[in-house]
Amino acid sequence: MTVEPVMDDPRDQFPIGMRVLAVDDDPTCLFFLETLLRRCKYHVTTTNQAVAALRLLRENKDKFDLVISDVYMPDMDGFKLLELVGLEMDLPVIMLSGNGDTKLVMKGITHGACDYLLKPVRIEELKNIWQHVIRKKKFDPKDSNNSGNQDNPHCGTAEGGIVSAGALLDQNGKLNKRRKDQNEDEDEENDENGHDDSSTQKKPRVVWSVDLHRKFVAAVHQMGIDKAVPKKILDLMNVEKLTRENVASHLQKYRLYLKRLNSIVNQQANMAAALGGTDASYLRMGSLNGLENFHTLNGSEQFHNSAFRSFPPSGLLGRLNTPAGLGMRGLPSSGMTQLGHTQNSSGSTIDQVNFQQVILPGSHNGSVLQGMPTALELDPHMNGVTHARELSTAIDNRTVFPISSGFPDAKVTIGSSSNSLLGVTNNTLMLEQNRQGAQGGIVFGNQSPVSVASLNSEFPSPLMDHNRLNDNWSNAAQSSGIHSNPFPLNDCFKQPILHHNNLQDNMSTMALRIGSNRCDVSSVTSVSPQLQDIRAGIECQANLINSINDQISNHAPLQEWDDHNQDGYYRSNVMGSSINSMIPVNGAVCPTAQGLEPKNTMFLANMDFNSTGQSNFIDTLYLKDDQVNKSAAEASLKLKQGLLMDQRKPQGSHISSSFGSLEDIVGAMVKEEQDKVTLIEGDLGCDTYSLRTCI
Amino acid sequence: MERNQMHRQVSVMRQSLFDQGYLDEQFIQLEELQDDANPNFVEEVVTLYYRDSSRLILSIDQALERNPLDFNKLDTYMHQFKGSSTSIGAKKVKAECTQFREYCKVGNGEGCMRTFQQAKKEYTILKRKLEAYFQQARQSGPSETACRPRN
Numbered sequence: 067m068t069v070e071p072v073m074d075d076p077r078d079q080f081p082i083g084m085r086v087l088a089v090d091d092d093p094t095c096l097f098f099l100e101t102l103l104r105r106c107k108y109h110v111t112t113t114n115q116a117v118a119a120l121r122l123l124r125e126n127k128d129k130f131d132l133v134i135s136d137v138y139m140p141d142m143d144g145f146k147l148l149e150l151v152g153l154e155m156d157l158p159v160i161m162l163s164g165n166g167d168t169k170l171v172m173k174g175i176t177h178g179a180c181d182y183l184l185k186p187v188r189i190e191e192l193k194n195i196w197q198h199v200i201r202k203k204k205f206d207p208k209d210s211n212n213s214g215n216q217d218n219p220h221c222g223t224a225e226g227g228i229v230s231a232g233a234l235l236d237q238n239g240k241l242n243k244r245r246k247d248q249n250e251d252e253d254e255e256n257d258e259n260g261h262d263d264s265s266t267q268k269k270p271r272v273v274w275s276v277d278l279h280r281k282f283v284a285a286v287h288q289m290g291i292d293k294a295v296p297k298k299i300l301d302l303m304n305v306e307k308l309t310r311e312n313v314a315s316h317l318q319k320y321r322l323y324l325k326r327l328n329s330i331v332n333q334q335a336n337m338a339a340a341l342g343g344t345d346a347s348y349l350r351m352g353s354l355n356g357l358e359n360f361h362t363l364n365g366s367e368q369f370h371n372s373a374f375r376s377f378p379p380s381g382l383l384g385r386l387n388t389p390a391g392l393g394m395r396g397l398p399s400s401g402m403t404q405l406g407h408t409q410n411s412s413g414s415t416i417d418q419v420n421f422q423q424v425i426l427p428g429s430h431n432g433s434v435l436q437g438m439p440t441a442l443e444l445d446p447h448m449n450g451v452t453h454a455r456e457l458s459t460a461i462d463n464r465t466v467f468p469i470s471s472g473f474p475d476a477k478v479t480i481g482s483s484s485n486s487l488l489g490v491t492n493n494t495l496m497l498e499q500n501r502q503g504a505q506g507g508i509v510f511g512n513q514s515p516v517s518v519a520s521l522n523s524e525f526p527s528p529l530m531d532h533n534r535l536n537d538n539w540s541n542a543a544q545s546s547g548i549h550s551n552p553f554p555l556n557d558c559f560k561q562p563i564l565h566h567n568n569l570q571d572n573m574s575t576m577a578l579r580i581g582s583n584r585c586d587v588s589s590v591t592s593v594s595p596q597l598q599d600i601r602a603g604i605e606c607q608a609n610l611i612n613s614i615n616d617q618i619s620n621h622a623p624l625q626e627w628d629d630h631n632q633d634g635y636y637r638s639n640v641m642g643s644s645i646n647s648m649i650p651v652n653g654a655v656c657p658t659a660q661g662l663e664p665k666n667t668m669f670l671a672n673m674d675f676n677s678t679g680q681s682n683f684i685d686t687l688y689l690k691d692d693q694v695n696k697s698a699a700e701a702s703l704k705l706k707q708g709l710l711m712d713q714r715k716p717q718g719s720h721i722s723s724s725f726g727s728l729e730d731i732v733g734a735m736v737k738e739e740q741d742k743v744t745l746i747e748g749d750l751g752c753d754t755y756s757l758r759t760c761i
Numbered sequence: 762m763e764r765n766q767m768h769r770q771v772s773v774m775r776q777s778l779f780d781q782g783y784l785d786e787q788f789i790q791l792e793e794l795q796d797d798a799n800p801n802f803v804e805e806v807v808t809l810y811y812r813d814s815s816r817l818i819l820s821i822d823q824a825l826e827r828n829p830l831d832f833n834k835l836d837t838y839m840h841q842f843k844g845s846s847t848s849i850g851a852k853k854v855k856a857e858c859t860q861f862r863e864y865c866k867v868g869n870g871e872g873c874m875r876t877f878q879q880a881k882k883e884y885t886i887l888k889r890k891l892e893a894y895f896q897q898a899r900q901s902g903p904s905e906t907a908c909r910p911r912n
Contacts (some may be wrong), residue, residue: 094810094845101794101802138840164844186787186847189794 082107082194085129089147090136095185099134099162102189108196121154125272130157131199134183137163137170147175152178153319156271158198162187177325191366205315272312278305282316291324626726642685767901774894777812783887804895810849811888813852818843818881825874835873836865853883 086108090096096112101111111130113119116139123130133151137144148159161174164185180198183191274282285302286294296314303313456636778784788803795802821838824831843858857880864872 092841092845092848093813094806095848097809098791098794098806098848101799101806105794164840164847186850188790188791238856345762 077147081199083109084196084199085109085131086111086195087119087122087130087133088112089116089133089139089144090114090134090137091139091141095136095162099187102187102192105132106192115139116144116147119147120150123151123157127155127273132158132160132195134160134195135161137161137165137174145173146175148177148179153323156315156319158202158203160195160198178322272308272316274316278303279316280463281305282313282320285319291321471607547710764901767897771894771901774890774897778890778894782852783883783890785850785852785855787847789850791849797909807849807891807895810845814842814845814884817845818884821877825870825877830868830870830873832865832868832870832873836862839865842880851884851887854880854887857883880900 086103087098088096088103088110089112090099091114093114096114100110100112111122115555116135119133119135123133135144135147139147140718144161144163148161151157151159157180160181161179162183162185163170166182166184171182180202181195251394281303282299288302289295289298294317295315296310299317300308300310300313511585779788791803792807799805817838821835821842824835824838824881839861843855843862846854846858857876861873861876861880864870864876
């Protein structure tokens with residue numbers, strides 16, 4: 067009954083024998099579906115639990131060709147599963163539901179479903195689902211000669227919404243941005259043209275491990291998310307056996323993810339750390355681990371399934387640095403506990419982003435508040451807590467940037483946006499300025515994806531630096547509260563938490579509010595941040611995130627801020643514009659140091675400077691649980707935001723750090739109102755475009 | 762002779778289920794799936810349905826006893842119940858489910874309860890009819906059930 071080429075090899079008798087995984091919590095429906103599929107001569111595996119399905123898929127990536135899943139399931143949202151599968155395994159997923167609402171269908175598409183069927187499903191519909199597998203295969207990167215594909219503008223996943231030809235670079239390596247922009251998120255069907263390969267060819271699937279993803283993100287950021295082209299990325303990554311097509315398809319997804327993040331961020335207008343306090347401004351750099359936890363950011367707290375899939379490799383550490391860490395002056399024990407981001411149900415290797423930013427009120431004059439995201443629990447309902455997810459392996463940049471802010475009024479800005487982004491946690495650097503002028507701003511961006519283990523080791527030193535720097539500060543703000551369960555990064559960072567006396571209560575509220583879909587804008591507003599800025603920041607964030615991701619992975623710890631650095635940063639009112647990617651100074655940070663005086667400026671990838679002098683944090687990105695779960699391996703944004711804002715003038719600069727907690731971007735963007743803020747950006751490159759655009 | 766009669770009886774029973782609106786085309790889909798490899802598919806599915814949905818019905822009943830009513834939860838249950846009923850082609854049950862969800866949306870608890878009672882009634886009636894039908898079909902031989910008269 068099905069149309070299939072007849073060949074000897076059963077595998078070649080595609081679509082006969084196509085391996086389908088069916089997921090539906092309703093046994094009646096499942097049984098019915100199974101029978102239908104068998105009637106189509108597919109090879110069917112069923113499960114009534116999404117969690118079990120994920121486990122099956124993860125066990126052996128090559129075991130299935132297609133996944134069909136119900137939308138409403140008790141243990142996990144179908145959309146989340148959809149995203150996870152798409153990200154982790156890159157398999158076509160078909161959604162099933164009794165509800166055919168346009169909105170739902172749209173949601174399915176944006177989450178990457180390649181089809182959406184209504185129950186009760188007819189056998190005729192199932193007879194053709196094999197086309198999705200072919201389509202995906204054709205457009206997937208292939209190792210063999212696929213010159214034809216490159217020209218195909220529609221190469222890409224067949225999933226709806228990810229039709230961006232742009233991702234595919236043509237032979238020249240030019241990124242077809244235009245096409246990408248046009249097509250992205252459109253539900254287009256790709257035409258299969260120009261494919262000479264046999265559709266039945268089985269290609270080894272490329273697994274985007276945490277490590278791999280980190281490299282990818284690093285490469286992308288190095289070039290700039292907008293300028294990234296698969297060919298160059300491939301070269302930069304320098305990984306064997308990776309083809310341009312692999313990279314292209316991954317890039318496509320990454321972009322989609324970022325876009326989604328961005329929109330979510332915008333929705334929520336999370337402000338990483340709108341510090342009400344005028345004084346404390348701290349940067350929170352959230353560095354998201356590169357793993358792309360593409361969690362679909364749902365406006366609603368929950369991350370869709372898309373929560374980044376947990377990457378098999380050591381889960382993702384998502385660190386969310388919630389700006390909450392800011393120790394605002396006024397803040398009582400700020401305890402900005404960030405979101406403890408616990409991995410979602412995916413329960414997979416997803417690292418949990420447990421960052422809890424602990425903000426200890428600093429007793430110093432300018433207590434710098436540092437939100438150390440120790441364990442962020444991302445609850446969908448989290449308020450603005452940014453959790454930075456650290457991808458365990460991917461991130462090693464410690465975006466710990468000591469920020470010395472010599473602001474007299476120690477503003478603490480907490481910018482941590484922990485988006486529900488998958489996994490990625492941004493390092494939120496909380497830069498706090500000493501009111502007294504003691505700089506000691508400690509900002510550390512969490513470097514997200516550093517493997518936890520490495521993080522631990524890495525951070526301590528930066529922390530040290532911070533400590534030194536901040537004479538006044540009690541603790542060096544430490545970034546990254548991210549740590550996956552396995553590694554308690556927090557420990558490292560606990561100490562450095564800087565309290566910022568100046569921080570106002572607002573800030574605390576602000577800081578905390580990051581991420582969760584509800585942007586606690588209200589709290590932020592109290593701080594007087596401009597929401598708009600934040601919003602803008604958020605938009606920028608998306609861009610930034612991209613850049614940040616890259617950056618994050620490479621950040622070198624920010625240099626310590628000298629005490630002299632007064633301008634360091636952060637205004638309390640920094641409204642964290644969600645800058646996802648505060649691109650931590652990858653390497654660039656260091657250079658900036660030179661530019662800056664002893665102060666090391668951490669650049670924020672997304673620094674938004676408000677002319678109003680408020681620092682904005684964008685920390686809207688919060689990782690949703692699901693997202694956090696997403697395996698960092700995937701392109702989660704590893705935002706490592708090591709934003710160092712070097713502000714010359716204490717008051718002037720606002721550093722906005724935005725955390726793109728999208729996925730893992732937790733960058734606290736501290737916006738520096740003043741130009742003072744010296745972003746290293748010049749050197750950073752990545753942030754240049756991102757930041758500036760935001761402003 | 763007798764066999765033919767039995768076959769005819771089964772056929773009549775079956776037709777009346779459709780005519781009276783107890784079953785819809787989905788049931789036919791089920792029947793189509795039944796073949797030599799799956800000789801009792803339809804009955805299996807229906808049995809599965811009744812077994813699984815009884816739990817669901819119990820949950821709904823319990824939820825309806827709460828005060829105040831949690832309409833979201835009720836809606837979720839009903840969504841599932843409706844889904845399975847749809848899968849076997851239980852037309853009347855499905856209609857009641859739809860009505861129930863409408864009431865849920867507007868928060869009409871009274872309407873919900875009424876509708877649900879109705880749904881349960883239909884559910885039970887269908888169950889009995891199908892049981893009788895299957896029994897008859899089994900007695901008269903498999904060929905009867907497998908061949909569906911085209912309407």
